[in-house]
Amino acid sequence: MGFLSSVSNFFFDVGIMSYDILLTLLNLVMKKRRIGHVTPEGHSGYGGYWPEFKPAQEGDSRCSCPALNAMANHGYGRNISFVELNHQIRTTYNFSPSFCSYVPHFAARMLKRSYSKDTFDLAELDLHNGIEHDASLFRLDTALQPNQSTKHIPFIEELLEASTGKDQYGNNVLTTKDLSGILGKRRAVARATNREFSLSFFHRMFGSANSSTLLTIFGGRVNDLRSVVLHERIPDGWESRIRQPYGLTFTHFNKTVLAVEFGVREKDWTEAAQEAARQRATSV
Template sequence: MSSSSTNSHPSTQTSTPEHEHPQGSCPVTGKTYNFCPAQAGDVRSPCPALNALANHGYLPRDGKNIGPLDLARALKSGYNISSVLAYILSFGSLLLLGQYRSLSLSDLARHNLIEHNASLVHKDDRNGAEYAPTKVNKRLLEALCAQGGKVLPDRMTLEDAAHIRVKREAECGQLDGVHAEIARGEIVIAIGVLGGKDAAKNGVTISALHEWLQHERLPAGWKPDHTQGLYQTYKMTKYVRDRMGEIKAQKPPVKL
């Protein structure tokens, strides 16, 4: 992980609409990409990655009326995701939601479209509600972080991710093929982006992952040190998928 501050990002992008505060204007107005958590009236999703982008101002801080190009630009600027992967994620999200012009982050909580059961940090939607929980569950977050460190000290690796995904799906039930792939992609992109250019082998520090998930905030002193591309993400996701199958069959790991 880089030691540069998140405030070192260039301020050339168009500013996003500010949200309202009970005390008046947002305290980070005019401060490019500074963190400010969601306020009353703001909406957020079950996706910590997108919530963090809104909390830092890469997306509208209120979380509303986000077009696919806005979403792609935020993914590229905030996480240095490649253009191809950013456009696939952005336009794919609207397609899965059946919304073709814009979305609000809360739309992503509609159950069993993009959101799914067996999340690593969110409770399942068990009551048939249209919208699933968006708050990170503390018990699940601690269980996720406790799974780390088994391969490398104080790090969450792809091997760890495969084990925790197997555990969650054993607890909650098997996911269909589409949602299983989405679930793997979520943790893979988190490790790949936050862990840096060597994340495929070395994973991400557990402290950085915990801060990002708990507070939906970019880790202190972090900025992207590489472009997270489609092929790299595919290889990492395939490793997790293959390892999950091997874990279920109780086979030893292979080198990535």
């Protein structure tokens, strides 16, 4: 990356975060969107009507992110422009414009592409230790499963069964504490079983951010998450649980991310994970 590109990226990042703070403040004073009207009229999902669900077939491109895969299973997946990804994330999940601009820009930098001109396939996002990282809630580490679009069903089932919360109707809901606990276990197990394990501070925070979307965008609702995470399908009638007019901003989102990350206790699981790894090794 050249000097001018680095400077340009720096000022872009500063501008995005300043814009994000402004949107956060506007969300505080403006009315929330009405339930049933979170998805904008004229876009997929308005009124709870999503395009036909078509599971991935041979040759389709998918990645390690179930939310993006769910979008792909309803009509997206190959030759996506970074600009279009910006708009689709915004209308589908009601992330803020600042969030939806930054993430595709980051992906374009990672892939060394032009944000405004180039396209990509979802599988390309799984450059190891770019956005994709070890100790996933949904997938084995890359060293153990190179195809990161492959879900590890036992992980997903364990996550969904870990819910301890209830909503007002008595439905199971994941909590911040639930996610912190399962993340701690995932990190301990991955460290014990993957000789190539790595998890930088950046990727620990990124892992907690990915997890936090389950609590924010999906409200922690296990029934919805089972469809999205396990089947990578957006449920009929679903809309984002974020009703703020300018969507989920980084500023607001980071409160949940930090709560999840600061609650992670990997050491609580280390001894059990190491013992399990030893038993597997001796049984082979």
